[in-house]
Amino acid sequence: MTVPKVRAVNIAEMLSQTARRLPDATAIVHGSVRWSWRELDEGADRVCAALRRSGVRTGQCVMLHGRNHPEYIQALYGVWRAGAAVAPTNVRLTPDDIAVIADVCRPVAMIASTGTDEHVDAARRITGLPAGTLWIGGHDGPDGLAALPPAGPGEAAAAEVEPGSHAWYFFTSGTSGSPKAAILTHDQLGFVITNHAADLMPGLSEADVSLAVAPLSHGAGVHLLPQVARGAATVIPASPGLRPEAVWELVERERVTNMFTVPTILTTLVEHPAVHEFEHTSLRHVIYAGAPMLNADRDHALDVLGPVLVQYYGLGEVTGNITVLSPAEHRRPQLGEYEVGTCGRPRTGMQIAVLDGEGAELEPGAIGEICVAGPAVCAGYLGNEKATATAFAGGWFHTGDLGAVDEQGYLYITGRASDMYISGGSNIHPRDIEEKLIAHPAVAEVAVLGMPHPKWGEIGVAVWVAQSGAEADEAELLGWLEPRLARYKMPKQILRWAELPKSGYGKVVKRTIHDQLTAAGWTAPD
Known part of the structure; x- marks a missing residue:
């Protein structure tokens, strides 16, 4: 039987759909800047056209090194529209870190925030960046995103992609060993977007408003994708760094309904006096992930914010899609002698197994390695067959985390194997x-x-x-x-x-x- 060629959906198509449906609605808020969906979509067109004019081709890599900014989102979707894979990097990394990452993903071009010239130079030393550099955030020259000319006819048509086409090189955080690039594909991210909207923020729509308080280079960037797909506005704080009083003022002023954060940021926010000075009853989903949250910190956040906390557990390699703990399921009893709370039940369409050292599945209550399967799992590590083979031994993705499940299938993490x-x-x-x-x-x-x-x-x-x-x-x-x-x-x-x-x-x-x-x-x- 002849196997037909199957087309996948380019992630950038979701922005196009929202811009057609809600052209004049607010897409991005950043200080005094308010972009509509039409403006964001046209901005992505300009980035796509500029990359193609500079020689970027489908399947190549563009490194994105920037602070949270409206033009960062414009760049993300412009890269995908051009058919290239994006490799976002955290702005706290050093130039030497960028050189190591560039050696893994081999970018042909870079989009970077102004003031990060040393980081761009570090990437250029590795690959030459033959397609050049574009700049985010008020760059005066013709290579600044704000100065890009409109796309000409056909210059910004979304590239055709197939199942398995690379979309995002999600780098491990580097807390152990050399960074590895998990390959996230267009079709996989399509599943993740649907799953995030269903499991984390039920009912997400254009009536919602999301606040971005963590770097868009990692989990917060994935959290952005369902907001774009559903037409929910994203608010980016204008102040550099984390200022709790500015965050809570934005929550009140913009009537924020959801935000993604990590436990350390969430704890900082709820312990700051400003949480009691501003109205935050608009919040419906405060999502935290990225590290375990200690019970005392979690309970304090619940006391301050009410039943709005949503926890998910996942790695970059599984794009956060392993478990979910809804607001109603918080404060579930501990597991046996361990004073750890559950991180939730398996995400829709995903499967969890706790395995022993021989790869056999353990009974409920027994501690072993947490392994996972399902369409949110990455397509392996870029250029690292050995790491891919190890991670997928026996067909499961091995997280390296230790834990156990209870009789109802709720997962409890007891720590990292390392x-x-x-x-x-x-x-x-x-x-x-x-x-x-x-x-x-x-x-x-x-x-x-x-x-x-x-x-x-x-x-x-x-x-x-x-x-x-x-x-x-x-x-x-x-x-x-x-x-x-x-x-x-x-x-x-x-x-x-x-x-x-x-x-x-x-x-x-x-x-x-x-x-x-x-x-x-x-x-x-x-």
Whole structure:
């Protein structure tokens, strides 16, 4: 039988559809700037035409290194319309980081925020950027997005794509090892958009307003896609960095209904006094993901905001589509002895398995590696067959996270496989210890990790940050843990730091804590 050629839907088509349906409705708000869907769509046309004139062809890569800005969104859809794959990078990365990433994805062109010339130069040293650079955010020259001429006839027709055509190179956050580029395809992202709208924000429509408080280069960018598909406006704070008072003022003024964030940002927002100074009852879905949220922080957010929290669990490789925990399902009981809350049930159309070291599926309640299958899983790692084969061993995508499911299929994450340490022959998962320490009133943040020990192999070291004005010492915290934790799990050292190192995506980086302890001459206590 002859297999017909099948066409996929270019992600940029969703912007075109919304612009035809809602041409004059608000698409983007950024300070005094308010773009309509027609204006955003025409801007994407200009980017598409400029890339094609410079020689960018279907299937090639364009690197996008920029701060959150209306022109960033214009660039995203312009790249896709041209048929190229986009490789977004976090603006906190160094030029050396950009060089490493460029060596993986081999961009032929770059779109970057003004003031990031060193980052562009780093990419140019790797590939030459033969198709040149376009600039976001008030660039005066002809290569600035604001100065691009309108697209001519046929110059901005959306490129035809097939199932499996590359759309987004989603780079791992770099908390362990060299960055890898998960291949996200046009058809896969089409499923993710539908799934996000159904599972995370039921009823999403042009009546909604979304606030972008996290970098659009990663999870917040994926969260943007269903807003565009449904015609919901996106509000981008004009102030640099995270200013909670500005966020809550925007929520009130623009009647924001949903936002995507990560636990550290959400905790910062709900602990700031401004949350009580501005009206936020318009919020229906406050979505958090990217790292586990400690129970105490989650419960405080629920108390402040009400039943609007939506948690999802997922990796860049699965585009966030592993589990969902709706507002009504928060505060579900813990699993057994572990003081960890559930991260939810399998997303629509996805399947989860908890496997042992031999690849066999475990019974409910047993801890093993969390593995997943379904149409949201990436198409592998770009140019890295070894990593792809390892990640997909046995047909499942292996997350590297440890956890268990209960009898109803709800998933509980106990930690990263790489975070687990072995002390005296016992496997110890830091998450359980961290949950118990964060419940102490003096502890604002904490990270527990294994450090080498000549007798026990590894011992637990807890590094913590104090609440403002609070005091506690090691003896007090150990005394707090003693009745709450099995003796073999007790950390052997508790160190107070002014702050914990975090990645550009707000995650605590335990590898950096380990390296800083080692560089400071850390030695195992007696």
